[in-house]
Amino acid sequence: MSINWFKFASPAAFYPIAGRMIPWFAGIAIVLVLGSLLWGFFGTAAQLGGSNPQKEYYRIIYIHVAGAWMSMWLYLVLAGWSAIGLVFNTRLSFMMAKAVAPTGAIFTVIALWTGAFWGRPSWGTYWDWDPRLTSELILFFLYIGYIALHSAIDDTRRADRAAALLAMVGLVMLPVIYWSINCPDPTQCAALHQRSDPGSIHASILWPMLGVTLGFWSYAFAATFVRLRGIILLREADSAWVRELLQGDSGR
Amino acid sequence: MKEFLHQGGYAFFVWGAYGVTFGLLAAEVVALMVNQRTILARVGRWVRGPTQGSAKTASRGNE
Amino acid sequence: MKARQKRILFVVAAVIGVSLAAGMAISALRGNISYFFSPSQVMANEHPSDAVFRVGGLVVKDSLQRQPDGLTLTFDVTDNAATVPVSYTGILPDLFSEGQGVVAKGRMGPDGVFMAEEVLAKHDESYMPPEVADSLQQSHVDGVVEMVTQ
Known part of the structure; x- marks a missing residue:
């Protein structure tokens, strides 16, 4: 039982695999987001109660928490592929890193x-220099810095490496963002945000949020x-497999 | 329905947040589709057309 | 725009972005310790004496009062060890309530009253529908009563 994983690490092999997976991921995304939001809007209380009596605006929680988690997770993915690219010098890793950056920036x-x-x-304000908000803003600048640095260098290999280093x-920043709320001593992470855990979020809110x-x-x-x-096609435009692929018809 | 749109008087905040979120995602989808089409057309032209040097060198700055 | 100019512009943008990020990271890390001061820290004079800073704590129950001018509000903020009186003119956020968390930004007045320019509400971590919150509250009360009567 040994699968040669490096087989999939070649752009030529991964191009059709990615193409087949796109409709599935897109379909699952639509179903999950729509279903969860229908639940979140119609299957839960209009307002919260107890010690945190938020009104209808609490419904922003579903996309806010999801977006914030994605912004951090995608940065981890970006840095992870960058590291793999730098260490193993694999072309596809750098392409993955470059492909994930704009989506990460959008979620930020x-x-x-x-x-x-x-x-x-x-809270009563659109913005405050709370540690969590500040560190999330810096994360946005990091995404922008990565994209700008990559497009500023003409030589693709050097651009890949420089941006990967950045x-x-x-x-x-990721541990800083995490620690800005989740530090062991609550007096040290004084913030507007309140640390929360799944136990203090009712299931009817928690599940749509996870969905x-x-x-x-x-x-x-x-x-x-x-x-x-797109990146694979442009970078491999000279190769035989792209020639073969596109000489036929539309290239699907 | 009217009540749903009203969101207890917080329509501006709720729909302001949701509108921009899905507006951004929709914009990304449109940009990706346009970009994909442009790339396919361009690379297809290089591949099919008379080979004038390297296709790759012509792709500079267009990724 | 020529390709070279474009490149230079991008490099400048990248440099500005990264240095901005670095500067803000440092200030955030430092600000992390002093995003707000607790009433105990304020009472121990650990706060800046002539600069704007934030006080964070709980609003003392039954301390919210409207002054005779009809505009100014006063309330006390506590961390259960020390208490700071706060004076504020303006609209309080929706979630502001006695017994709940608050962050006030302003200066310390000469009379020991914190003159707030901005008051923000800090809500707690529970996200519960009203009826669930009520039943939780009730079971908590029941538990306390049980403990007392046993």
């Missing part, structure tokens, strides 16, 4: 934007693979 904007629109009615240096997160995750796969296929 979503996290910040929905946070602002949730913060105004609940992505790995920026990795220090939207999975849906966003599936969407990120689909979007990344579409972008990846």
Whole structure:
């Protein structure tokens, strides 16, 4: 039982695999996000009660938490593929890293934007320099820095390596974002955000929230693979397999 | 339905958050589709057309 | 725009972005410790004396009062060890309530009253529908009563 994983690590092998997976990921994303939001809007209380009596605006939680988790997770993916690329010098890893960056940046904007629109009615402000908000904004700049640096260098190999290095240096932000709320001593992580855990979120809110997160995750796969296929075609335009693929018809 | 759209008076915040989120995702999908089509057409032209040098060198800056 | 100009522009943008990120990371790490001061820290004079800072804690029950001018509000903020009186003119956020968390930004007045320019509500971690929250509350009360009567 030995599968040669490196077989899939070649762009030529992965191009059709990614193509076959895109409709599945896109379909799962639509079903999960729509289903979870229907549940979240119609299957839960309109307002919260007890010690956190938020009104209808609490419904922003579904996309806010999902977007924020995706922004961090995709950065980890970006840095991970960058590291693999730097260490093993595999072409496909760098292409994966490049393909995931714009989607990660978009989810970071979503996290910040929905946070602002949730913060105004609940906390009383769109923005404050709370450690969590500040570190999430820096994460956005890291994504932008990665994309800008990559497109600033003409030589693809050098661009890959330089941007990968930036992505790995920026990795220090992830623990900062996490710790800005989840530090053991609560007086040291004074923030507007309140640390929470699944136990203090009612199941009727928690499940739609996890559903939207999975849906966003599936969407990120689909979007990344579409972008990846474009990058593969451009970078491998000289190779025989692209020639063969496109000489026929549309290239699907 | 009207009640749903009203969101207890917080329609601006709820729909402001949801609108921009799905607007951004929709914009990404459209951009990806346009980009994909452009790349396929361009690379297809290089492949099918008379080979004038390397297709790769012509692709510079267009990834 | 020529390709070279474009490249230079991108490099400049990248440099600005990264240095901005680095600067903000450092200030965030430092600000992490002093995003807000607890009433105990304020009472121990650990806060900046002539600069704007934040006080965070719980609003003391029954301390919210509207002053005779009809605009100014006063309330006390506590961390259960020390208490800081706060004065604020403006609209309080929706989630502001006595016994709940609050973050006030402003300066310390000479009379020992914190003059807030901005008051933000800090909500707790429970996300429960009202009826579930009520039943949790009730079972908590029942538990306490049981403990007392046993």
